[in-house]
Amino acid sequence: MKPPAHPSIEELLDASFLILDKPRGPSTHEVTAYIRKLLGVKKVGQMGTLDPQASGVLVIGIGKAVRLLRFVDMREKVYVGVLRTRQAPQNIDGLQAVFNRCLGQITQTPPKQSAVAKRPRQRKVYEFRALELVSNTALFTARVEAGTYIRVLCTEVGKAFGEGKMIELRRTSVGSFSESRCRRLPDLTDAAWEWKEHGDATALQQMLVPAQELLTLPCLRIAGEAAEALGRGSPLAISDVAGAEALEKGEWVQIAGEQGRLLAMAQVEGGKLRPRVVLGAK
Template identity: 35%
Template sequence: MIELRESEMALVGNPPEERTIEEIINNGFVVIDKQAKPSSHQVSAWVRDMLGVEKAGHAGTLDPMVTGVLVVAIGKATRVIKNLQDSRKTYVTLLEYTKPIKEEKIKKLMKGFEGVIYQTPPRNAAVKRTLRKREIFSINIIEHTEKRTLFEVECEAGTYIRNLCRDVGYILGQKTSMAQLRRIATGPFNEEDSHTLLQLRDAFEEWKEGGDEKKIRQLILPVENLFEHLPKIVVKDSTVDALCHGAELGLPGVTSISEDITRGCIAGIFTMRGEAIGIAKIRVGSEEIKESVENDKKGNIAKMVTVLMKRDTYPRIWKGR
């Protein structure tokens, strides 16, 4: 983080470490290790009903037979889950051939898919079937036999791995199929962060029936952790409530920023105590913000897209029109 100015921090608000478990449940998320057969929607509904919350939503659909990392936002946190839906995904895939293929040949072919590719969603997809661009960031072969290849692929959200496996077959001149698929990462969250539905249920019952919060706090994380993959801007206490009422973020209200802010990006807006105020679209990059503060310039640098924090959590210091 780039520190731009000092500001006095008041002991107000409700930082993550001071929240009750009820508050975490109503504005948090859990990383589920989805098993085969249930749909992503079913898993989200089971989490919702298990925890007794009004809403739950996931960060990217997994087909029923696909397993792995499924981030499920709970309660108010569902309002910001879309930003994780748009994050990178990583999969491990088992590709099967009808004819033998040598490892060197498939390695060379796979590397050719890295970069921008074109795909049309399959007929059973819940999106419009139009040609679209997606980026493959990396493909690495884990294991290969004559008729099978196990590989890992990191890709842009919305990439269809089944289509990728089919396209490999087109190039080879033979029929290929995706035998198995497992998602091992969504944005900053991976398999090590995930838990089964059974583990979630047991932890929830331990708290409800015995009052032991230890396990449930390890599984259900505060909404702030959903912002890990985003650039960050920290603002003065005097700025917080104005943002909660829909005001734009001005330079005088900023205390520190991430180094990786770019013009037009989405960033998490935080209080000095580490609370998420919401998400904003940024108009200028880190260097421009830094230079503007050093030269005592004013002006707005961001517009709130989603506000999470309840109004009047911080004192109202700003003046309305």
């Protein structure tokens, strides 16, 4: 099975992802609004809001790929940050002992800065480690379940030292996507300018990731009338799609066309592959 050729700029703007290094300063909403205007597309979205003063990995969906963000594996996130306490811990081991109390399954209420409902919810903290300590200021790293608020963790730690707050934060990875894969906003701006002013989309194409490259679900290929029917939102009989017999009820799968382009995300139900997110027949 041949891999798909790299999509054209038009195909990428229709449905692709961007792994961005969000800078400190602008809000996540301001960043996505800027990219939407810069690229001239109708939809740009993300999963995993960062505070304005936080930086780091932000996975962005462009065009139809906004509807695919929920299928991207972002279950774990890693951060580095700076915590400042009112009273200085005696030593880094003492600080680590307090960090250790936050490991495992915890209950958090989103901070007032968050836009989500302020209801207690459970999340998992896999690693919370003090890296350096100078007086009352500590450098730390945390590996957590998506949806964990590092600001709240820092506040909890601070209670053992009179008070504490997070003063700096950077997200270094989301799922399998590390900061080494990130694109900088100024570079994206330059690439978009080169495309608009000189018709050269090479740099921009290298920055935008074809939708199917970030998805890890099983992928089946179809062609001809089946692809046309799927593009109209019609379900396909499992018996008519090679490889579908091994799928279990409720399982999600990618459906690609003959050339390898992603056509839809489908779910097994009632002996059929029912398209839930349709990108189009190609």
